[in-house]
Amino acid sequence: MNVIVQAWRRVPTVSAKFLLILVPVLVATTLVSASLFFYGRQQQLRGALHGRIAAMAEVNASALAPLLWAFDATGVRNVVQAIAVNREVLCVEVSDDLADSRYVWPPPGCPAGSALAVERRPIRTQAQPIGSIALHYSNATVWEQIRQEALNTLWLIALMLACTVLAALGAQRWTIGRPLRRLVAAIEEAERTHAPRPVSWASADELGRVIRAYNAMLARLDAEEAALRRSEERLSLAITATRSSVWDYHLRTGDYWWSREFPALLGYSPDELPMTTATWESLLHPDDAERVIRGSRRRVRDTATSYTAVYRMRRRDGRWAWIEDRSTALRGAGGTALRLTGTMSDATERVQAELDLARERNVLQITLDNTDQGIMMVDRDLRVVMSNRRAAELLNIWPEFLAGNPSFADVVELQRGAGAFDEVGDDPDLHLAGLAEDGTGLEGNAPGRLDQPFAFKRRRPDGTIVELRTNPLPEGGFVRTVTDVTVEARSAESIFEAMQALEVAYADLKETQASLVQAEKMASLALLVAGVAHEINTPVGIAFGCASHLTAKTQDLAAAFESGTMKKSDLTAYVAAAGEASRLIQQNLTRAAELIQSFKRVAVDQTSEERRRFDLLSYLEEIITSLGPTLRKSPHRIALACSPGVTLDSYPGAFSQVVTNLIMNALTHAFPDHAFPDGTRGHIVIDVNELPDDELAIRFADDGVGIPEENLPKVFEPFFTTRRGTGGSGLGLHIVFNLVTQSLGGRIGVDSRAGDGTTFTLRIPKTAPTITGEAATPDAAAPDPANPDCADPDCADPDSAGQAPAITEGTAA
Structure with a gap:
C-alpha cells in the first residue's frame, strides 16, 4: 500500500493523475455495463428460441395425433422431415405407444447424454395419450448472434472512450490546469521575493473559490501582521503598566532571559542585574528560597504544563516585595521539560490585602464563636x-x-x-x-x-x-x-392552648347568644299573639252581638208570619234592624280582617329574614298595634312622628325586632314603678327624619329616669343589665346593636343623663346592604302595607304629599 502511495505522489502532473483515475474507471464502467447488457441480451435470445421450439412442439403434437391414431407411418415420417427443416432443431423423436414404434431423425438417433436442450410434448387423441414428440435443439445460434453484436459494440465503445478521454483532458487543462499554474507561479514568486501578491483569476468554481480564499488569506495575513505589531506594542505597554515582566529559561543550555521590566519591579536599572539563574536565586527571601528552588527543579520532572508561585524578593532599597510567578513548561517527546516561560508581577498589595483579610476573618470567627x-x-x-x-x-x-x-x-x-x-x-x-x-x-x-x-x-x-x-x-x-427558642416556643404553646380554650368559650357564647336571640323573638311573638287576641276581640264581639240580635229578630218575624199576625210595621222594623246589623257585622269583620292581615305580616317578618320593600309609617303603626296589650297595662304613651310615603328596601323582621326591643327596654327601665308611684304618665317619642344620601334618622326618646353616666359605655355590651335579679338578660340592647349595624347596615348611638330621659338615635340607609349568602335580590315591587292593592310606592295617596308628619299615639282601649 505504501508503494502505491509513493508511486502516486511521484506522478508529475495533475493531468497524468487525472488520466490514471479516469481511464481505468471509464474502462471498468464500460465493461461492466456491456457485460450486463449482453447478459440480458443472451437471456432474451434464449427465451425467444425456447418459445419458438415450444410452439413448434405443440403444433406438431396436434398434427401427429390423427396420423398415429390411423397408424399412418408415412405421414408421420413426412411430418418429422418437415420439422427437421428448422436449423435450430438438431434431433426429432416421435414415439407411437399404440404401435409400440419410434420415429427418429436423423436416423442414427439423438446422442445420449448430450448437452442439447429438449422440449417434449405428449400426443393425445380424445384426451387419451397415444404417444409423444421430443425436439432436441442447441443455443449455438444465440451465442453466434451475441458474438457478432459484441464485436460491433466494442468498436463503438473504443471510439467513445477515446473521444471522452480527449474531451475530459481538454476540459481539465482549461478548468484546472490554467488556474493551478497561475496559483503555483504566484506562490513560487512569493517565496523568491518574500512579497506575496494576489493571483489574477476570477471564476465561480472551486478553484476560483480557492484562489479567492488565497487572496483573502494574503489580505488577512497582512492585517494580522499589522495587528500583531500593534499587539506587541500593547503588550509592552500593558507589562509596563501592570508592573509585570516576561522571562524565559532554557533548561538544557541554562540561558536565562527576562524583559527589561523585571529589574524595574525591584528598583534596579536594566543593566544592574545580570541575566543568570544565580542572580535570580540571590534575590529570593531566605525563608522562601528553598521552597521556590525545589519547586522550580520539580517542574523538570513532573508532567504539568502551568505553574504559579508566590514568593518574596529583595528590592534595591532592602525591602521585600511579593512576586507572583506564573510559568508554562514546553516539553519534548519524552515528557521532559525543555523550556520554561512565564511572567513575574508585583503582588505586594494583593498579598498584604489577603493577609489583612485573613486577620479579619480570624477576628470574625472569634466573634461568631462568642x-x-x-x-x-x-x-x-x-x-x-x-x-x-x-x-x-x-x-x-x-x-x-x-x-x-x-x-x-x-x-x-x-x-x-x-x-x-x-x-x-x-x-x-x-x-x-x-x-x-x-x-x-x-x-x-x-x-x-x-x-x-x-x-x-x-x-x-x-x-x-x-x-x-x-x-x-x-x-x-x-x-x-x-x-x-425553647422558652418562647413553650410560651407560644401556652398562648395557643389558651386561645383554643377562648375559642371554645366564644363558640359557647355565640350559641348562648343565638338561643337568647331566639327567645327574644319568641317573646316578641308572644306579645304579638296577645295583641291579636285583644285587638280582634272587640270587632269580633260586636259582629257576634249583631248576628245574635239579627237571629232573634228573624225568629220573631218568622213566628209572626207562621201565626198570621205579622204586620207591615213588623216587617219594616225587621228590615231596618237587619240593615243596621248587616252594616255593623260587615264593618267589624272588615276591621278584624285588616287587623289579622297586619298581625300576620308582622308575625311573618319577626320569624324570618326575608327582605322586601315596605312603607315605614304603616309598619311602625302595625308594630305599635301588636304591642297594644302591653301598652294598655301601663299608663305610658307612645307618639309616632313620621312622614307618609317613606319606604324602605330592607329587612322588616330585623327592623321590627329593633323597635320592639327599644320600646320594651323603655317600658322596663325608663319607667320603673318606684319612679312613678302616683300613676304619672311617661312618654316615648319615635321621630323619623329623612337625611341626604338616602338615609333615615330615627330617634327613640323617652322622659324616663335616664341612664347613669358610668353605665352609658356598657349599654350595648352583651349580658350587661341593671336588673339581673328581676329577670333581665342584658341582651336586648346588644341584639338591637347587632341588628342595626349588621342586618340594617346602619349606626346607633345613645344619649342620656340620670333623671332627664334617654334618646337612642338610629341612622339607617333606605336600601339595606345585601347580607352575604342572600339567595336573591329583594322584590322592589312588594305591596305597600298601607295599600295592598298598590305594588308601586309611587302610587301612594296623592293627598298625602306635603302633609305634616302623622302623629299616632298608642293608648289603652
Whole structure:
C-alpha cells in the first residue's frame, strides 16, 4: 500500500493523475455495463428460441395425433422431415405407444447424454395419450448472434472512450490546469521575493473559490501582521503598566532571559542585574528560597504544563516585595521539560490585602464563636464554608465536623442518625440535602435555587426547640441562623392552648347568644299573639252581638208570619234592624280582617329574614298595634312622628325586632314603678327624619329616669343589665346593636343623663346592604302595607304629599 502511495505522489502532473483515475474507471464502467447488457441480451435470445421450439412442439403434437391414431407411418415420417427443416432443431423423436414404434431423425438417433436442450410434448387423441414428440435443439445460434453484436459494440465503445478521454483532458487543462499554474507561479514568486501578491483569476468554481480564499488569506495575513505589531506594542505597554515582566529559561543550555521590566519591579536599572539563574536565586527571601528552588527543579520532572508561585524578593532599597510567578513548561517527546516561560508581577498589595483579610476573618470567627446564635454559611454547591461553635452545639453535632467544610448532605445525614428528623418527616433540610445528593446544587439556573428566605422550627430529641432561618445569597447558597427558642416556643404553646380554650368559650357564647336571640323573638311573638287576641276581640264581639240580635229578630218575624199576625210595621222594623246589623257585622269583620292581615305580616317578618320593600309609617303603626296589650297595662304613651310615603328596601323582621326591643327596654327601665308611684304618665317619642344620601334618622326618646353616666359605655355590651335579679338578660340592647349595624347596615348611638330621659338615635340607609349568602335580590315591587292593592310606592295617596308628619299615639282601649 505504501508503494502505491509513493508511486502516486511521484506522478508529475495533475493531468497524468487525472488520466490514471479516469481511464481505468471509464474502462471498468464500460465493461461492466456491456457485460450486463449482453447478459440480458443472451437471456432474451434464449427465451425467444425456447418459445419458438415450444410452439413448434405443440403444433406438431396436434398434427401427429390423427396420423398415429390411423397408424399412418408415412405421414408421420413426412411430418418429422418437415420439422427437421428448422436449423435450430438438431434431433426429432416421435414415439407411437399404440404401435409400440419410434420415429427418429436423423436416423442414427439423438446422442445420449448430450448437452442439447429438449422440449417434449405428449400426443393425445380424445384426451387419451397415444404417444409423444421430443425436439432436441442447441443455443449455438444465440451465442453466434451475441458474438457478432459484441464485436460491433466494442468498436463503438473504443471510439467513445477515446473521444471522452480527449474531451475530459481538454476540459481539465482549461478548468484546472490554467488556474493551478497561475496559483503555483504566484506562490513560487512569493517565496523568491518574500512579497506575496494576489493571483489574477476570477471564476465561480472551486478553484476560483480557492484562489479567492488565497487572496483573502494574503489580505488577512497582512492585517494580522499589522495587528500583531500593534499587539506587541500593547503588550509592552500593558507589562509596563501592570508592573509585570516576561522571562524565559532554557533548561538544557541554562540561558536565562527576562524583559527589561523585571529589574524595574525591584528598583534596579536594566543593566544592574545580570541575566543568570544565580542572580535570580540571590534575590529570593531566605525563608522562601528553598521552597521556590525545589519547586522550580520539580517542574523538570513532573508532567504539568502551568505553574504559579508566590514568593518574596529583595528590592534595591532592602525591602521585600511579593512576586507572583506564573510559568508554562514546553516539553519534548519524552515528557521532559525543555523550556520554561512565564511572567513575574508585583503582588505586594494583593498579598498584604489577603493577609489583612485573613486577620479579619480570624477576628470574625472569634466573634461568631462568642455569639449566642448559631451561624452557618453554605455555598452554591451545598458545602458548609463557615460556621461557629454555637451552630454545632444547637444542631447537636461536633464543632470539628463543621470546621472540616462538609457537604450539607453529610450534615443532614449526621443529624438523621441522631434522630433529629424522627418527629417531622418532611423537614425542609431533607429536601435541600436531596439537591446536594443528586448534584443539582443551588446554582443560578438550577431548579433548586433558593429564591426567598424561609424559617421553620425543629424539636430536638432532648426537647430543645431551635428556630432555623435561611436567607439565600445572590451568587447561590444560603446563610442560616440557629436560635434556641425553647422558652418562647413553650410560651407560644401556652398562648395557643389558651386561645383554643377562648375559642371554645366564644363558640359557647355565640350559641348562648343565638338561643337568647331566639327567645327574644319568641317573646316578641308572644306579645304579638296577645295583641291579636285583644285587638280582634272587640270587632269580633260586636259582629257576634249583631248576628245574635239579627237571629232573634228573624225568629220573631218568622213566628209572626207562621201565626198570621205579622204586620207591615213588623216587617219594616225587621228590615231596618237587619240593615243596621248587616252594616255593623260587615264593618267589624272588615276591621278584624285588616287587623289579622297586619298581625300576620308582622308575625311573618319577626320569624324570618326575608327582605322586601315596605312603607315605614304603616309598619311602625302595625308594630305599635301588636304591642297594644302591653301598652294598655301601663299608663305610658307612645307618639309616632313620621312622614307618609317613606319606604324602605330592607329587612322588616330585623327592623321590627329593633323597635320592639327599644320600646320594651323603655317600658322596663325608663319607667320603673318606684319612679312613678302616683300613676304619672311617661312618654316615648319615635321621630323619623329623612337625611341626604338616602338615609333615615330615627330617634327613640323617652322622659324616663335616664341612664347613669358610668353605665352609658356598657349599654350595648352583651349580658350587661341593671336588673339581673328581676329577670333581665342584658341582651336586648346588644341584639338591637347587632341588628342595626349588621342586618340594617346602619349606626346607633345613645344619649342620656340620670333623671332627664334617654334618646337612642338610629341612622339607617333606605336600601339595606345585601347580607352575604342572600339567595336573591329583594322584590322592589312588594305591596305597600298601607295599600295592598298598590305594588308601586309611587302610587301612594296623592293627598298625602306635603302633609305634616302623622302623629299616632298608642293608648289603652
